[in-house]
Amino acid sequence: MKIVLYFAMIITATVASQAHALDRPNIILVFADDISARELPLYGSSVWSPPTGGNTSDVAFRANTPALDQMANEGCWVETAWASVVCSPSRAMMMTGRYAHRHKWWNNKDKGRYLDAKGKPTVWPLYESSPVLIGHVAQRAGYATYWAGKTQMAGDLRRFGFDQGCFTPGELSDKDNPYTDFKMYEKKVDGTKLLFNSDTDQQIDSYLQHGWYWKPHVRLMKHAGNRNGFQWWPHTLESQAEFGLNTYGPDVELDFIFDFMERQQADGKPFFIYHTSHLGHDAFDWLHPESKSKWPGTPVVHWDGKGYTRDQPSVTGDEGVYDDHGTITSPGIHHHVNYLDYQMWLYRNKLTEMGIADNTVLIFCADNGTSGYGKNSSDRQKGTHVPLIILAPGMTKQGRQDVLVNMSDMLPTIAEMTGGNVPSDYEVNGESLVPFLYTDKSSHREWVYGYNGDDQIIRGDLVMKDGKGKWWDVSTQPDDLISFPEIKDWSEVSEAHRTQRDELLAVLPQFDLHASEHDAPGIELPALAAKPKKQRSRTKNPAGKASKAKVSSGAGERKSLFSDNFDGRELPGDDYTIARSAEGAWTISDGVLYGRQTNDDHGAVIRKHMDFKDIDIEFDFRFNGGTRFNFVLDDQNEKSVHAGHICRVSLTPKRISISDDKNGSMNLEVRKQRQDKNLNADAKASLQTVLAATQASAAVQLDEGKWHHARIQLKGDTLSAFIDGSEITRLKSPGIDHPTKTKFGMTVNGSSIDFDNLNAFLVPR
Known part of the structure; x- marks a missing residue:
């Protein structure tokens, strides 16, 4: 039935008298x-x-x-x-x-x-x-x-x-407000749009906003x-x-x-x-x-x-x-x-x-x-x-x-x-x-x-x-x-x-016009790009999901540090931190963790805090519309690199890359050179040598919508990446051997990439 309210005098005398018991109420x-x-x-x-x-x-x-x-x-x-x-x-x-x-x-x-x-x-x-x-x-x-x-x-x-x-x-x-600097601004650095705090001129991890609480606009x-x-x-x-x-x-x-x-x-x-x-x-x-x-x-x-x-x-x-x-x-x-x-x-x-x-x-x-x-x-x-x-x-x-x-x-x-x-x-x-x-x-x-x-x-x-x-x-x-x-x-x-x-069920069809009447009536507008639609039902360990392959670590028995199959809840919870810029980006349904980019300027970030040096991590993942994700291993206390980044594995459907961030692209001195548009030819050549020495990559073919099993092993100065039981690439570089790491996790670009069965092990040296 369609609910249309007609406001005339179609109310009973009793209701009318009581509704007007107040004298034109504020x-x-x-x-x-x-x-x-x-x-x-x-x-x-x-x-x-x-x-x-x-x-x-x-x-x-x-x-x-x-x-x-x-x-x-x-x-x-x-x-x-x-x-x-x-x-x-x-x-x-x-x-x-x-x-x-x-x-x-x-x-x-x-x-x-x-x-x-x-x-x-x-x-x-x-x-x-x-x-x-x-x-x-x-x-x-x-x-x-x-x-x-x-x-x-x-x-x-x-x-x-x-x-x-x-x-x-x-x-x-309200960017022109002359009375407060509690606001943010964006600028491109090395081709990437970054967010800065106007009060400090420091880069921040948040969503673009201006202050409405203290010293407000x-x-x-x-x-x-x-x-x-x-x-x-x-x-x-x-x-x-x-x-x-x-x-x-x-x-x-x-x-x-x-x-x-x-x-x-x-x-x-x-x-x-x-x-x-x-x-x-x-x-x-x-x-x-x-x-x-x-x-x-x-x-x-x-x-x-x-x-x-x-x-x-x-x-x-x-x-x-x-x-x-x-x-x-x-x-x-x-x-x-x-x-x-x-x-x-x-x-x-x-x-x-x-x-x-x-x-x-x-x-x-x-x-x-x-x-x-x-x-x-x-x-x-x-x-x-x-x-x-x-x-x-x-x-x-x-x-x-x-x-x-x-x-x-x-x-x-x-x-x-x-x-x-x-x-x-x-x-x-x-x-x-x-x-x-x-x-x-x-x-x-x-x-x-x-x-x-x-x-x-x-x-x-x-x-x-x-x-x-x-x-x-x-x-x-x-x-x-x-x-x-x-x-x-x-x-x-x-x-x-x-x-x-x-x-x-009889009520819903009258309101179900998102697909057929999304915009204002009476005009023709080109359709916006549709977002990938999540499947409505999933079961644990569905057909097509990769089984956990047995991969020898070469280092003896592994001790479990952390395990999460994402069952029994709808949000990641207190075991994880999610960047402010990733509000609403990480949800759980039917025991699967879904990551989708909700901020145009930065991927969706989720981190598990844990102190470690060497680590062996396994998880299942599926590209479900998303274009790329990074699995990062960081030390939040290390100030020589941007955002504490030590090393990472980056995955797209067609390529896997490994980076020594500490000595490479995230090192503050290296980043400064990368952002310097006036570098001379010798400096540029030197920079490319550093970047090449701190990265490794290999081609893969990861089908959209198909579950795969990843293993990321960090031991000493070597970081290795395995997919579905096979080693794809590895990198040996001194920055990877940084003595302390404090967190690991994913950064997702696009919508969405799905994860399950996250396990972390300590690797004996």
Whole structure:
């Protein structure tokens, strides 16, 4: 069935009277970033995220949220609220009340296109695909509207229905900011595009971004005195004098929001606040450039049982060397959630101070699952399950609500609360929460839906179909909120389960338009290059997978150092580190590790930390669209080489190469010569001699889609590479005999290359 909501007066007299029990209520919608429901203690999960991402049950990394708990108990909290799996499509769902079959934002890097005024194919802005946005609804009802925080929207931000705004980076359109050097820049070095920290001018391993936490980029939209355009903040002599290392972006957002609220109260006008906080999103830590954590620390806050106090940040230093004097927390998403709790406490205090708490609706939710756990995942509800807490004076619901809610429901809810007009022939996929919140109605909707490219995810109260095509029994809630029983035999579940399966399958075709209607309707655009599609089902040790050949090491019995067959989980976990630039690049499905390049400027990096000198490593691999991978052996403490690289084996479908990186291409002096375009002929000849002496290669034929078995043996000054039991090439070079190595792992280029059965052995000398 097609869900089209018609907003006229088609509501009962009871609902109408209760919905309008509030006198044109103010509405504050706080949309946090990358926070799974499990990160809030309220949801009772036995597992949450540690500072480096993944899973932990260590209470030291669990958030403390007394203000949100109080808000949930006085209002209500929804057990199963869904967004989409990643930022852009979730924000599109929120702002439009529609799914991707209408707005065409399928994934962050997979958005529908249209022809702009110059005839150029570009991303279809939401105000073009969906001209009735959440801001427009409130504006047309006579509300003053304000948008603060992260934008991440294509097009003109002034066309989204907001009177004013205070934005921290959602794109990279702020390179000219004169007030902060917490930003990054790219430049080519020896033909390779590299990323640099503007604060230190040092190369970094991250994704291109500008600072939104400490010493943030802040741009104001249509602020007083500049009502038609944008301007940088700080914009006054007073604010410029106060701006610096102690300035925290989330504080700036809230200050401008509170100022807007006060001005609207003075004018006697109701307001709608759309606060899209960055809190929860991982970021480069400019104050600690070497940090391996995903989430930089926040200002320190203290809860005394009645309220919060906050330590004034005190940061000193420059050029990457900073001292926070104990005024900033350690890293971790739990501190981000704690700081959101502090801000929600500030919101409630402000509403009380202004005397409007009894006429203001306060909503707290998030856009998708946590980075390193659920973000970008179509597995079960990892990417879609987010927190939702609503405090609406006069509502009939309190505490936990075992109902289903989509973020698409926010637009029709705001429309009904404000009296905003949505044309009767305009398709909206959300359903207003007003009847549920203000009456004795015990349920809200029959199913919730999410999407990730061409993956569709849908669940009811009994069964769920995830983006991998698997079915799950969701009739009970597991302790970790995700370990539902998989349904493999439908005869073993109830008839009600089977009936709901059929109902959900009947819903999906209307939204399944990724292949047939990917872009804006009515125009002809050349198709984008299709990404290789992963197989939907795999079995362990499938036919065609290479068996482990017995290869004599020539050095006696090998002692096992490490073994991983990637069974029983969906992410690599704490045994590995993944570069920030490889967010979402490494996943596990059916016991296979999948690596795909997600950053255009660098391959996807994964490393296992381990101290060793000699080592013998075996693994299975398959080229599945990817073009190349390096297996590197590094010493992170060695400063004479770039990024600690000691030696590597590089594999493409047609060639295997071995490199002594310490004495060769990654040696800092050699790299300097390679990057020098003014080398004379003698120097160039000398450089080529060095490079030739530190490399070896051989041709191979590795078929796409076929499993092969690799063995990489490092002994003394010799590195050897075997494929399917045969030695292909070896290199004897002094740099390989570096006395210490601290990590090994893969760097993948392209999408994707698959791995399994990783084993490492110590080789006796």
